[in-house]
Structure formats: C-alpha cells, structure tokens
Amino acid sequence: MRPSAVRLLNILVPVKRAVDYSVKIRVNPQQTGVDLNVKHSMNPFDEIGVEEAVRLRERHKDQVKSIKAVTIGPPKAIEILRSALAMGADSSIHVEIPENSPALEPLAVAKTLREIIKRQKEGVDVVILGKQAIDDDLGVTGQMLAGLLGWSQATFASKVEIDHAKKEALVTREIDGGGEEVRCRLPVIITTDLRLNEPRYASLPNIMKAKKKPVEKFTPEDLGIDYTPRLETLKVTEPPKRVGGSKVANVDELVTKLKEAGITVA
Amino acid sequence: MAEEEEVRGEEGAAGGRGRREVGGEDREGEAELVEGRGRQRGRGRHGAAGRRGRRGGGRAGAGLGAAVDEAGEEARQPVCGARIHARPRPARAQKSPSCFPTPQHRLLPRPTMLLRSIHTAVTRSDLAHFASILPPSAILSTLHAPHDLTQYNNDWMGKYRGASTTVLKPKSTDQVSQILKWCNHRRIPVVPQGGNTGLVGGSVPTRDELILSLSNMSKIRSFDPVSGVLVADAGCILQSLTDHVAPHNHVMPIDLGAKGSCQIGGNVATNAGGLRLLRYGSLHGTVLGLEVVLPDGTILDQLSTLRKDNTGTSYSTLQTPSHPVPGYDLKQLFIGAEGTLGVITGVSILTPPAPQASNNVILALPSFKNVLPLYQIVKRQLSEILSAFEYIDRTAYDLAVKHGQGRALSDEEVQGAQCFVLVETSGGRREHDAEKLSDLLENLLSADEPLITNGVMSQSPAQFSSLWALREGVTEAVSKEGKPYKYDISVPLTTFQDVVDNTREHLGSKGLLGDDAVKHVLGYGHVGDGNLHLNVVAAAYTPEIQAALEPYIYEVVASHRGSISAEHGIGAMKTHALRYSKSDVSIALMKKIKDVFDPNGIMNPGKVLE
Numbered sequence: 001m002r003p004s005a006v007r008l009l010n011i012l013v014p015v016k017r018a019v020d021y022s023v024k025i026r027v028n029p030q031q032t033g034v035d036l037n038v039k040h041s042m043n044p045f046d047e048i049g050v051e052e053a054v055r056l057r058e059r060h061k062d063q064v065k066s067i068k069a070v071t072i073g074p075p076k077a078i079e080i081l082r083s084a085l086a087m088g089a090d091s092s093i094h095v096e097i098p099e100n101s102p103a104l105e106p107l108a109v110a111k112t113l114r115e116i117i118k119r120q121k122e123g124v125d126v127v128i129l130g131k132q133a134i135d136d137d138l139g140v141t142g143q144m145l146a147g148l149l150g151w152s153q154a155t156f157a158s159k160v161e162i163d164h165a166k167k168e169a170l171v172t173r174e175i176d177g178g179g180e181e182v183r184c185r186l187p188v189i190i191t192t193d194l195r196l197n198e199p200r201y202a203s204l205p206n207i208m209k210a211k212k213k214p215v216e217k218f219t220p221e222d223l224g225i226d227y228t229p230r231l232e233t234l235k236v237t238e239p240p241k242r243v244g245g246s247k248v249a250n251v252d253e254l255v256t257k258l259k260e261a262g263i264t265v266a
Numbered sequence: 267m268a269e270e271e272e273v274r275g276e277e278g279a280a281g282g283r284g285r286r287e288v289g290g291e292d293r294e295g296e297a298e299l300v301e302g303r304g305r306q307r308g309r310g311r312h313g314a315a316g317r318r319g320r321r322g323g324g325r326a327g328a329g330l331g332a333a334v335d336e337a338g339e340e341a342r343q344p345v346c347g348a349r350i351h352a353r354p355r356p357a358r359a360q361k362s363p364s365c366f367p368t369p370q371h372r373l374l375p376r377p378t379m380l381l382r383s384i385h386t387a388v389t390r391s392d393l394a395h396f397a398s399i400l401p402p403s404a405i406l407s408t409l410h411a412p413h414d415l416t417q418y419n420n421d422w423m424g425k426y427r428g429a430s431t432t433v434l435k436p437k438s439t440d441q442v443s444q445i446l447k448w449c450n451h452r453r454i455p456v457v458p459q460g461g462n463t464g465l466v467g468g469s470v471p472t473r474d475e476l477i478l479s480l481s482n483m484s485k486i487r488s489f490d491p492v493s494g495v496l497v498a499d500a501g502c503i504l505q506s507l508t509d510h511v512a513p514h515n516h517v518m519p520i521d522l523g524a525k526g527s528c529q530i531g532g533n534v535a536t537n538a539g540g541l542r543l544l545r546y547g548s549l550h551g552t553v554l555g556l557e558v559v560l561p562d563g564t565i566l567d568q569l570s571t572l573r574k575d576n577t578g579t580s581y582s583t584l585q586t587p588s589h590p591v592p593g594y595d596l597k598q599l600f601i602g603a604e605g606t607l608g609v610i611t612g613v614s615i616l617t618p619p620a621p622q623a624s625n626n627v628i629l630a631l632p633s634f635k636n637v638l639p640l641y642q643i644v645k646r647q648l649s650e651i652l653s654a655f656e657y658i659d660r661t662a663y664d665l666a667v668k669h670g671q672g673r674a675l676s677d678e679e680v681q682g683a684q685c686f687v688l689v690e691t692s693g694g695r696r697e698h699d700a701e702k703l704s705d706l707l708e709n710l711l712s713a714d715e716p717l718i719t720n721g722v723m724s725q726s727p728a729q730f731s732s733l734w735a736l737r738e739g740v741t742e743a744v745s746k747e748g749k750p751y752k753y754d755i756s757v758p759l760t761t762f763q764d765v766v767d768n769t770r771e772h773l774g775s776k777g778l779l780g781d782d783a784v785k786h787v788l789g790y791g792h793v794g795d796g797n798l799h800l801n802v803v804a805a806a807y808t809p810e811i812q813a814a815l816e817p818y819i820y821e822v823v824a825s826h827r828g829s830i831s832a833e834h835g836i837g838a839m840k841t842h843a844l845r846y847s848k849s850d851v852s853i854a855l856m857k858k859i860k861d862v863f864d865p866n867g868i869m870n871p872g873k874v875l876e
Binding site: 020021022023024039041042044047083086087198200201202203204205207208211 | 512513627628629673675676678679704707708711718720721722723724725726727728729731732733
C-alpha cells in the first residue's frame with residue numbers, strides 16, 4: 001500500500017507596521033493618541049515570527065512548502081512586506097486600507113486573517129503571529145483567531161518544534177516562573193515571545209530577490225470585513241512628570257522632611 | 267645627557283632668567299635641539315641627569331621667589347612608576363652639540379623646559395585659596411582628605427597614569443578664570459579634563475599637575491532652532507547635546523563611539539573627527555565661537571558681543587556661517603590645541619538638520635583592493651546622501667563579534683570576506699534614499715566582476731544600531747581582548763592594508779607575534795577621510811613591543827607623507843613624533859605661539875609640544 005503523501009507545511013506569518021520601538025513618542029495635541037508622524041517599522045515580535053518561519057524551513061527543508069507574509073495596513077505597509085520577503089518569505093498579501101484610517105482592532109484583524117486562510121487553496125498549517133503589537137500592546141489577536149477557527153493555540157512561545165509526520169507541534173511557552181510545554185495538533189496558531197529567536201539581517205541577494213516576489217493585494221471590501229472601530233478612545237495623556245528627589249544633610253533633616261510629608265510613626 | 271648638564275652649568279642664575287627674556291630666535295634653535303634629543307624631554311622620567319637639570323633651573327629661577335622653589339621641592343619627589351613603562355632613550359642623545367646642522371641654532375634648552383623645573387605642585391595653602399573660590403564639594407584633594415582619584419589620573423585605556431593630588435571641578439567660567447589666575451601666579455601646572463576618553467594620554471597628568479575637570483560645567487546655554495546654533499558649556503556630554511537638539515530635528519555634527527562620556531569641550535580641544543566627518547566636516551568649520559579662559563585667567567569671550575546683564579548673558583546670532591569672523595580667527599588656534607593654550611569653557615556650534623531617513627549596509631569584500639574602487643562607485647551613485655563610509659578588516663570584525671558588540675552576520679554572508687565596509691546614507695526623503703541605495707546594491711551585485719561578495723542591509727532602527735555597533739564596538743572589543751597600542755594615522759587609501767600587513771610582518775620578524783605578546787594587528791577606519799586606526803593588541807604593554815612599533819610606524823607614515831595623528835590628537839603619546847608630520851618651521855612657530863599664550867608653560871605641559 002502506498003503511504004499517503006504527508007501534506008507539506010504552509011506557514012502564514014501576519015505582520016504589523018507599527019511605530020518603531022526606538023522612537024520617543026509624544027502625545028498628540030488633541031490628546032487622542034500619539035504623534036504618528038514618526039518612524040515605523042515591523043513590529044519586533046512579528047519579526048521574530050518571520051525569523052521562526054524561515055528557521056523552520058531551514059530545519060525541515062523541503063517539508064515547508066511556502067511561507068506567506070500578510071499585513072493589513074496603509075499603502076506604506078508594503079515596506080514591511082518587502083522586509084519579510086527579504087528575510088525569506090516566499091510571497092505576501094497586502095490588505096490595503098486607506099491612509100490615516102483609525103487604528104485596527106484585534107477582532108477585525110482576526111476576522112481578516114480567517115478570511116485569508118479560507119482563501120488559501122493549499123491550506124494553512126501553522127500561523128505564527130507576534131504575541132502583541134508594541135503600539136497597542138493588546139496581545140489578543142492570535143488567541144481570537146484560534147477561537148474563530150477552532151484551531152489549537154500555543155502562545156508566548158520561546159521554543160517551537162514541529163513533528164511533521166505526526167502533524168504535531170511541541171511548543172514551550174513562557175509563563176511566570178518558567179516554561180510550559182504543550183503539544184498541539186496541526187493546524188496551530190503560535191504567538192512569539194522575545195526569547196524565541198533573534199531576527200537575522202536581510203542579506204543583499206535576498207533583498208534583490210524580494211523585489212521580484214509577488215504581493216497579492218486585497219481591499220476590505222474584497223474580504224467583506226468591516227474595520228469600523230468598536231472602541232472609542234476618550235483621552236490619552238502622558239504620565240505625571242517625575243519630580244526630583246533631594247538630598248538631606250543628616251538624620252534630623254530627614255525626620256523633619258518625613259514629618260512635613262505627613263509620614264509619621266503610627 | 268652630557269650636553270644637558272654642561273649647558274645648564276654654563277648659565278647659572280642670570281642665564282636662567284636671561285633666557286626667558288630672549289626673543290624668538292633662540293626658540294627656533296631650541297626646537298631643533300629638542301627634536302634631536304628625541305623623546306626624553308618633559309616625560310616625567312626621573313633619571314639622574316633630568317633631576318640635576320631641574321635643580322639647576324630652580325636655582326636659576328631663584329630671583330622669582332625662593333618660597334616657590336621650596337614649596338615645590340617636596341612635591342617634586344619622583345613618583346616611581348608614574349608611567350607604566352619607560353620609553354627607551356634613543357642613542358642619538360649621546361651626540362655632541364657640534365653635530366647640529368645649522369650654525370644659528372643655540373645650544374640652550376627652551377625656556378619652558380626650564381620653566382618646568384620651577385613648576386610647583388599644589389600645596390595646602392593653595393587649597394585654602396581654592397576654598398575661597400569653590401565650594402568644598404568641588405575640591406577633591408588627597409592633601410586634606412582621602413580620595414580615590416584614579417578615574418581622573420588614569421586614562422581610559424589604563425596606559426597613561428598620572429599622580430595628581432588635586433582635582434578641581436568649577437561650575438562657572440568665572441571660577442575657572444580665578445583658578446587659572448592663581449595657578450599662573452603660583453606656577454602650578456594644570457591639566458584641563460573633560461570626559462577623559464582620549465586615546466593619546468592628553469587628558470591625564472604626566473606627573474602631579476592639578477586636574478581641572480570641566481564636568482560640572484554642563485549647562486546648555488541656548489539653542490536656536492531656526493539657525494541650528496547651539497551654545498553650551500564645555501562640560502556638556504556629547505550625547506546629551508544630541509538629545510537636546512533631537513526634538514528640534516537637528517543633530518550634532520560630530521559623532522564618536524565615546525559619545526556617552528566625552529564632553530564637547532574636549533571634542534573641540536582635540537578637533538575630534540569621528541564617524542560623520544565625511545558628511546558634516548570638521549570642527550574647524552562647525553564651531554562658530556568659543557569662550558576660552560587663557561592661562562593668566564583672562565576670559566576670551568568670542569561667543570557673544572552683548573554684555574552680561576542681570577538676567578544672564580544673551581548670545582547674539584552674529585555667530586553664523588554667513589558672518590565671517592573679522593580679524594584673526596583666534597578660535598581656530600584653540601580647536602585642536604588639546605588644552606595647551608587655554609581652557610575652553612563654552613562652545614557655540616552649528617548643528618545641521620537631522621536626516622529624515624537613515625539607512626546603512628555592511629558590505630563584505632573579498633579583497634582589500636576593492637575598497638577604493640568601491641568607494642568611488644558609492645560616492646558617485648549615492649552622492650549627497652552618503653554620510654559615512656567605514657572600513658573594518660576581518661580581524662576587527664571577528665573581535666567585535668567575539669566580544670558581543672553587535673549582532674553578527676551569518677556565516678554564509680561573511681564567507682571569504684577579507685574586509686567589510688559600512689555605508690550609511692542620510693537624507694531628506696526615505697523613498698528617494700531607498701531607491702538610490704537599492705540601485706547601487708543591484709549594480710554592485712550584478713556587475714561582471716563584483717567588488718562585493720555579499721552584504722546586509724538594516725531593516726529597522728534596531729538593526730541600524732546593531733550594524734553600527736559592529737563598527738563602533740571595535741574599540742571596546744580591542745580593549746577587552748588585550749592591551750592595545752593605537753595608531754591613528756592618515757595614509758593614502760591604497761596603502762591602508764599594506765601598512766597593517768607590513769606592521770604584522772615587522773612584529774613577526776622580531777618574534778613578537780603570539781598569544782603572550784602581540785595577539786592581533788588590525789585596522790579599521792574612516793575611509794572617506796583617509797584615516798586608519800591601526801591597533802596592535804598585545805597581552806601586556808612592554809618596552810620590546812613599544813620599541814618595535816616606534817619609530818617604525820611613524821617612519822612608515824612619513825614615507826607615505828601621511829599624518830601621525832589624523833583625529834585622536836597628539837596628547838602625551840606623540841609629542842616626539844610630531845616632527846614626522848610637521849616641518850621644523852611649523853613646529854617652531856607652534857612653540858612661539860605657545861609661549862605667547864602661556865609664557866609660564868602651565869597649560870597641559872608635556873602634551874602636543876615637547
């Protein structure tokens with residue numbers, strides 16, 4: 001009897017264009033958010049996701065059929081898709097939303113990804129997302145997607161191993177006080193944590209090749225998703241400025257100052 | 267040594283004073299004499315002849331004030347081991363005076379050399395005077411309290427160690443003025459010190475000079491976001507100035523690896539070059555004005571033309587590039603003078619607009635011979651957006667990676683690479699720059715005979731910093747690896763690698779290569795300025811290695827008509843080698859100028875000029 005062909009892995013890596021982590025952010029004058037006229041780059045956790053997908057291919061070689069990067073964002077977001085392609089993704093999808101659209105919410109993103117996965121003729125076996133985006137720090141998209149699809153999920157991954165033959169993933173998750181190993185059936189949603197890997201530089205030959213790799217475009221209407229925000233941000237303010245301390249000359253002065261501040265021995 | 271004694275013996279008391287009043291010609295002659303002596307002068311070496319010379323001078327100067335002499339005497343006891351190792355004395359010293367080439371040269375040592383013998387060290391009565399100028403927290407002296415002054419006395423590399431007893435930390439120009447006035451009167455030699463990050467021993471005492479630290483003068487006086495003119499105290503740390511102008515979309519025109527510790531006053535005093543010289547030019551162009559305290563305490567204020575009022579000093583915007591300085595441009599003398607002509611207390615500098623888009627790539631080259639043609643292509647294709655072009659050889663890269671200075675490239679990417687080049691672009695528009703860079707890289711990779719084997723481009727600011735860290739971190743990696751001998755030389759681009767290889771060969775021929783002697787010989791530098799940092803990393807500083815390297819390296823540089831100090835300055839390290847790059851006429855003039863500003867020779871003695 002011929003062994004049934006084990007299906008090759010298709011990996012989907014959603015990535016987000018976010019304010020770069022090294023930028024010193026400032027609240028905008030309207031106090032509705034931060035000034036977005038600053039440097040943007042790929043969300044660091046998503047970079048780790050792309051790197052992990054590429055490493056899976058390096059480990060499993062021909063068993064990984066495709067690595068696809070996908071982003072939902074304004075026209076400029078295509079830059080991060082090019083970065084993902086330069087790191088080793090094979091093709092990409094850009095769900096284009098207008099410039100200056102309101103910030104995306106996780107449920108809408110999860111629904112979009114579900115729609116995209118449905119449209120992948122070859123199917124998707126592993127979805128690797130960042131555990132959270134550094135602009136909103138919400139950290140729920142991966143989990144919502146797993147819920148919508150009914151797939152297994154392994155979040156805050158610090159180590160990923162795929163057993164292709166058994167169609168299982170063995171993931172070590174970061175938890176308070178250590179790591180937890182979970183074994184999941186494929187298809188699986190994995191969200192990356194910081195210690196999973198360190199993303200590589202994009203090498204020049206790969207950057208050149210990336211220019212020729214395909215970028216499939218969609219609009220929200222194509223997918224039938226509504227991005228209207230369900231949350232309203234009332235106000236954004238900076239934390240109160242830190243007031244400097246002062247040095248005291250001796251214990252008596254310290255006691256006086258403590259008393260002045262209203263701190264007394266019970 | 268013989269000549270020194272007999273010459274001093276001849277003069278006696280009158281001669282000593284007389285010489286100080288003699289005009290310029292003597293000093294020219296002395297320049298020749300001093301050079302002939304080589305490196306021995308003013309080195310803090312306490313050989314017998316040296317001491318005799320000093321005492322002779324002391325007697326000669328008796329007319330000035332015997333009290334000064336006596337007070338100084340005890341402090342002049344030799345501090346053995348003031349240097350890590352003694353320099354070997356060149357055999358030439360034994361030549362008789364008749365060997366000097368031109369007849370008009372006198373056989374008299376320079377007055378300032380003799381003046382060193384009447385320099386005194388700080389005493390408690392001096393401390394009492396300083397206490398009337400400064401608060402107690404600004405006076406650190408081992409004369410009246412136990413203090414650990416190692417961080418002030420020793421340089422960053424641990425190669426140069428001074429023996430100062432006293433550190434003063436003034437907060438205002440006025441305090442600096444009063445301090446210098448007193449020191450000039452008392453003939454106390456002074457070492458101005460900023461961040462103490464220098465690499466040539468210029469910022470630490472050679473003996474027990476007073477250390478004048480500018481660290482407490484750290485106020486930013488003003489910044490005009492329209493013109494970009496920044497006026498700051500000399501003790502401001504470079505990084506804090508960068509942070510101050512950043513929100514206004516400006517950058518400092520200099521950038522060095524030491525930016526977190528070095529101070530702008532020191533940068534100006536050493537005419538620091540750094541990573542952005544290619545783009546923004548040298549401090550001689552970007553510094554618009556200086557406030558300097560002269561050795562006698564006079565304040566030379568070239569920052570403003572308006573007088574102080576009760577609310578503070580206003581700074582006119584007259585100091586802009588479009589208003590050239592009338593008369594002699596005095597500030598240029600202080601830029602690069604390394605604290606030998608006065609103490610810089612305030613700096614007015616032009617900050618350029620910050621680039622809106624920065625990018626960098628590291629290119630792997632199979633051979634050093636490709637660097638120059640690569641530079642020409644890069645210059646042509648990137649043109650105005652090129653902001654840095656740095657070279658690191660394979661050894662330097664491996665060391666930086668070994669000591670965790672930045673994320674390494676993959677093995678595949680560095681395979682077969684003999685050296686690397688880091689190219690940075692800075693421009694006004696990201697898309698425009700990205701396109702230019704992309705075209706350049708494509709051309710390089712698809713050329714018939716590619717100059718590069720591979721390379722990586724940063725995809726995010728984090729990677730941008732990481733790639734820079736591979737270059738900026740070489741200095742630190744080298745220090746972690748062993749004891750570095752650093753030679754900051756300027757030689758024609760085509761000869762860079764030859765100089766490194768020949769130095770390695772030369773050391774090998776002396777049997778000095780090995781894990782217990784010289785571990786590595788490497789080169790890295792600012793290709794755009796023709797500026798190579800040759801580093802010889804040894805297990806320890808030893809006289810044998812020193813002797814093998816000097817004057818060999820200086821001779822090599824001279825043979826290429828290069829400079830022995832492209833940007834690090836002369837400091838204490840290269841005073842003897844100045845003649846390899848500057849003519850006798852130049853050096854003689856410099857000494858004349860020094861004597862005009864600092865007749866008592868109290869400013870940073872033993873540095874720059876011998």
